[in-house]
Amino acid sequence: MDTPLDIPLVAPPDTPSRPTDLHDPFALPDHLLVLRDRVREFVRGEVIPAEPALLAGGDTARTALDDLRAKARANGLWGLSHPVEIGGRGLPLADYVHLGEAEGESEFGPAVLGSEHLLDALMLHRHATPAVRDRYLPGILDGRTTPCYGMSEPGRSGSDPSLMTTRATKTDGGWEIQGSKWFSRAAGADFMTVMCRTEPLGVPNSQAFTMFLVPTDAPGFSCVRELSVLGTDGRHREVRLDRVAVPDENMIGGRGAGFAAAGERLDLGRTLRAVQWLGQSRRAFGLMCRRLHRRTAFQEPLASKQLMQQHVFDSYTEIQAARSQVLRAAAAVQAGRRAYVEVAAAKVLASRTLCRVLDRAVQVYGAEGLIDDTPLSRMYRTARATRVYDGPDELHVHTVAKRLLKAYAGAPDVEPDVF
Known part of the structure; x- marks a missing residue:
């Protein structure tokens, strides 16, 4: 992994628009297959071994992250998903779905x-x-600037954003923001994009809210407390905005x-999260299958047990089904279509798949799967939150079914053409 990547990011002009391998209709074209494999090799060979340092926090984590980013740039693997027009x-x-799955391991x-x-x-x-x-x-694109997003509020149903109470009031030359946000990755962030009510009650919700970019060092912006998610620190914080002043130019999108x-x-965002959850599912699947070969019980390898084989079959089919739906969602988003049904279904399916595959992997590992001797313990706790992020499963199931x-x-x- 010490030579820069020297392959095209898009197919050459004479490349068929669809795979032509009759034995595998879902095969990737060569240029994308090579790129996917290079990303997977880098994540497995460089990133995963560095996870203990990245989880250590403080200077140790920052140094490890900076070193890995430098290696990614040297190998031509930095910023693959960003549009050319922004660098x-x-x-x-x-x-990118195929690369994002490899990244998400x-x-x-x-x-x-x-x-x-x-x-x-x-x-x-698009909107600033x-x-x-x-x-x-520029700072976001080269990794120097860390953003975060503030929408959910303490004591309010996150699935009904119309209940938000954070308000921005017009002042001479700008706005004054008052309110609270939580489950925002504000730890170490340079700015937060804050959703606020700017219009009076009675104005339709679609026209009543405005987003503002708020620097985290602005007077009145403070992190109230750390929010530990099932015992893990995912940089989530509860944030208070006490009469925070921002200029008109910090309005995002009008x-x-x-x-x-x-x-x-x-x-x-839901599509990208689902892509990363596929990567986590694949990693858990690999850990489970290797464990089944290496561990014996009652003079036989676990891989010979029918109940263990059921775990393998169910996990494989669920990952493949989730991947199919995620690809469909990504195609719809890329085409600019109204893609809520495809995206919501992908989000729920990928989240449930991740939780189920991890649950089986932990079961296969037994007591060892419950502690941090393997990555499964942290992955399992982190995965449970996926069924809440970006709208709970129940909201998406209800809306898609309707x-x-x-x-x-x-x-x-x-x-009707719904498939």
Whole structure:
């Protein structure tokens, strides 16, 4: 891994638009297969062995992250998912899914390879004023600037954003923000994008909220407490904004356009999270299968036990089904379609798959799977939160089912195209 990557990020002009291998209709074209394998090799050979240092926190973690990022750049693997026009490598989303899965085998893969803050980079690129874009976007792209996002609030249902109480009030030349946010990765962040109510009650929710970029060193911005998620520190914090002043130029997407910009962010964000969860599922699957070969019980390897084989079969089929739906969601988002059904289904399916595969892997490891001698303990705790992030499963199941049923409410002799 000490030579730069020297392969195209897009297919040559004469490459067929679809795979032509009749034995494997889902085979990747050669240029993408090579790139995927290089990312996977880097994550497994460089990032995963460095996880203890990355989890140590403080200077140890910062040094390890900086060293890995330098290696990623040297190998041509930095910023593959960012558009060319903002200094990235320009890999299309439907292609990046395969790389993102390889990155996701380690929770630190996206941070090391420069894709962790893709959502924030795109948001600033598309919706920020030129002054804010020029000030913050270059730092995000080269890894010097860390953003975070503030939407959920203490004591409020995160699945009903209309209940948000954080408010921005117009002042001469700017805005004053008052309120609280939580489950924002504010630890070590340089700025937070804050969703606020700017319009009075009675204005439709789609026009009542606005996003602002708030530097974390602004007077009145404070981290109230650390939020430990099932015993892990994922940099989540509860944040208080006490009369924080921001200029007009820090508005993101225009007054009253907060929900529209957030919706764009959520479709892509849910898809990217699902991609990373596929990588975690694959890692857990590999750990489980190797354990089944190495451990014996009652004079036989665990791999010979039928109940253990059931774990392997169920995990394999669930990962493959989730991957298929994630690819469908990515294609819909890339095409610019209204993709909520595809994306929500992918998010729920990938999350459930990750939890189930990890549960089986822990069961196969027995007591050893419950402690930090293996990565499974932390992965298992982290995975449980995926069923809550970006909307709980119940919200997505309810909404997707309603939309599908509505499609069948018309003429009985017309078959709707929902697949």
